[in-house]
Amino acid sequence: MINALFSLIPVLAGMAAVASIRNPRYPKLIAAAASAVGLALACLASYGSFSWDWFSIGGHAFAIDILVAPLNFMLLVLVMFIGTLVMIYSAGYMSAQSEQRRFYIELLAFEAAMALFSISGGFITLFIAWEFLSLTSYLLIGFWHNRDRATRAARKVLIIIFLGDLALLGSIVLFWNLFATLSFTAIMSSLSVSVPPGLYLAVMLLLIAIFTKSAQFPFHEWLIDAMEGPTPVSAYLHSSTMVKAGVFAAVLLFPIFQAAGVLYLISAFGIVTAVISTLAALREFHIKKVIAYSTVQELSIMLVAIGSGALLAAIYFFFVQTFYKSLLFFTSGNVMEATGRDYINEQYGLKSNRLIYLTTLAGVLSLAGFIPFSGFLSTEGISVALSKDVSEYLVMSLISFLTSVYIFRWFFYPSRSTQNHSVRSNYLSQPKSMVYPMALLALLTLAASAAFVYMPSFMAYGGSLPFLSGLSMGINIEDSIILSALVFAGAAVSYIAYARGTHIKLGAIGKIMYTNPAMTFAYGIIASFIYYVAEGADIFDSWLSSAFDYIGHFTMMSATTIRRVSAGDINLYALAVVSGIICLFAAMYFLVIV
């Protein structure tokens, strides 16, 4: 209810404090403290809804709606919690960077926008938060504005995200026209009575907005470009919070999509994105971009689950993915800092620091889906829900296998040992603020498994979102065995293909597999097949991005032509006016007389 808004106050106050204090030592402390207080206040938020009449015009009243259901509460607390960890991590990661104040102001502004998003109970609140998310995301991706690549990436992101924002604005206008209200609960209760005919268009626009925000095909490319931003930003915005805004909206507005009958579209686009991003992840070497593709893939799996009606499984995945994804981004930051390299095939020595190594391993195992990590339960929950549809189930199984391949590949490359002492000491001298948040996240990755049991009753609590009550999710023994086998096989393939040159002892069986020409050949075929499919997906991908570029070129070209005409000749102006009048008369002639 209204006290959920209190959690924004310390964050906004923190922004003001960072802006007004000039001493460079304080911003990181203030930012972390502000987020921590925000987290505490968020935990105290009580369930309920609240509406404030914003303004009214022409007989229409517009309201700011706040809704705190268990679903919203979960996201609010996650945002504040990960926010606090990211602020702490940034204290170490950004210590050498100039312009720290700007960084923390933008990050806190993002946190406030995300918190507002998580408790929005109507389209106006949603849109306000959504726009600020876009703006802060743009600013943070382009944070290193003197790097050409970063500004270019930020601009590209802005274009795609803004398309989504406009689609959202269009859909809001249509929703208003259909329902004369913009509150989610009011729209849903009106839908349960009757479905107005124009709903389809409004929902399609809303879907475009969701797909752009959650980086789904054909808009998925921006998330990869977004990796030009600082690593804490990637860990916060582009893995655990902002990109999940679209998925969150899809869950929150599930009855609307159901009524419009577009659930199959959500599933279809989800599957396509999942396949494309998995293949792309297999051939990517940039340490952050592999994780980014994996994020795209996870978001699409959540959407597939939502499209199939497996809401609880999607929400549980949504919940646990937050922990290990931000953890893996933190690892990426650590590895890049220690080695000074961006590509995994050039990185070594992750094992030098035991704590980082083990926490990363926990994250990787969870992402791949090993028992007993929460990642296993989330994958299994979705797998069981999808087992009704054979084709979907098969695709998901294949994706589980490939996920395991690429994430272990991502893990094995930097884990190779190194004789370089400076790299080793870099790992060992990582600031504590960059390591302890990872350890906490690793523990949570394990602990979040327990939430599997509580999720159904928690989501049904209070009953303010009736479509979330009475649902269940479960695991299936045979399916678990198949899934574990696939995941293990993926890890094994990855180990054999990518862990060469390490000092890991393979043992006798490993030696046979390792030295056997037939085995090497077979793996070579698998690897090259995967590579070519991925290459094809990549070509399509670049075609898509150049299509966006052409739209820009075309507008620029017509602009030059018009500018030439309007160059300052008074005769021309008079001519324009007179011809304008003649055109008006001609139009009038046809409209009125004829």
Next chain:
Amino acid sequence: MLIRCNVFPGDRLTYALYAIAAAAAVLVFGNLAVRLAGGKKIQFTFNMLVLASLLSMFAYMLLTGASGVLLGTFSANPFSLLFASLFTVGLMLVNLIAFPYSDEYGDFAVISSFALAGMYVVASSTSLITIFLGLEMSVLPMVFIILFSTRGLESAAKLFIMAAISIAVLSFAIILAYGSTNSFALSYYGKATLLSFAALLFIASLGFEASIFPFNILVPDIYTGAPAYVTAMLGGINKKVGYVALIQVLVILFATSSTAFMVIAILSVLTMFYGNIVALMQRNTKRMLAYSSISQAGYMLIGIAVSGSSGIAATIFQIFSHLFIFIGMLAVIAVLESRNRSEVDDVIGLSGENRFAAFAMSVFMLSLIGLPMTTGFVGKFLLFMSAVNSGLLWLAIFGIINTAISVFYYARVIMAMYASKEGARPLALPLTVSAAIAVCLVITVLFGIFPAPIAGLANSAASFITSVG
């Protein structure tokens, strides 16, 4: 929300209107007298004091809901009082910018107050003749202001010729209307073919004042040629007068003629595209803002095309929003211009030189894009909403597409301002300019977060004007 009791019954209202007329006369002739006798500072103080007292009178009457007619010609109503207050505030802000940068401030004060009187006449007019008179009074002084301030004939001559063309067309429109109705009074006369042609001529002539495509083709030239404070007055206030006249003439005279409004809808789309697409290629900041204000004019036309009370209310809100944004932006430009920095590249690193100016400029531009929590968002939201509600979905879609185009050129300026520049030295703002920027900034954000008071005023103004016919 507002206190609605008639504190001006009968004679008291007439006295109040006479008082306003007297104050306006004091403004014009007092300024002239001070110009002949006193110095720049005295002139500024006098001008601001009289403007402030006029503003307080208008605002008081507006908030108490006063309504009446003086001499059967000048009507005080929610619509005219709202715009009279807006124009007065606008001119005060422009004066704040003009004071440090104008060499001929005395002349500016005299002529601008004369133009303001013309604007009052337009806003309060009850007949076509007063609209004609008021428009001339408000446009022709601008020719002289440009002449004095630039010491160059070209821009002034262009404006003069184009104004003359528009006057000729306007008088022809009025004659056609008179021939059809036998009256100059602004009210609804029913449908007639002759009136439909008059509507087109009204659109063409007022289209010049309101910078509607293709009658606006001169606008960027004039805006770029004039100093920033003159541009602020032209784009911030003068063009809005054209809108006031357009709303009055179209909504009252042609209340149910859908043809005129269909023409407006088409012109709205053309104006938006013209302004936005050309703005993309501009390297000169003021020229870019000129095209941007043309595209904003296109958005305002959406509301007029909708023509119901909700559409007009949305247009009025958008006019309110753009007035302060435009003047605020030109205040920043004025500072840069005084250092001979007029290209878009010249704003690079502005945040390092003056944090406040760069921040304000960013907020203004974000508001033009339509960021929530600014007046720009509320205005656009209302415009699109009203278009869809009255079945003009395509118009709203074109509006949204144009918003997308506009992001490119605004974002370029914002990014340039926050880029770092080597050897940036602090850029000091004159006190009065800072005050103008601060007022515009506060209004843009405050009424973006709490739009209810302005929405209420726009609502009553719109329902008044739509009920006249």
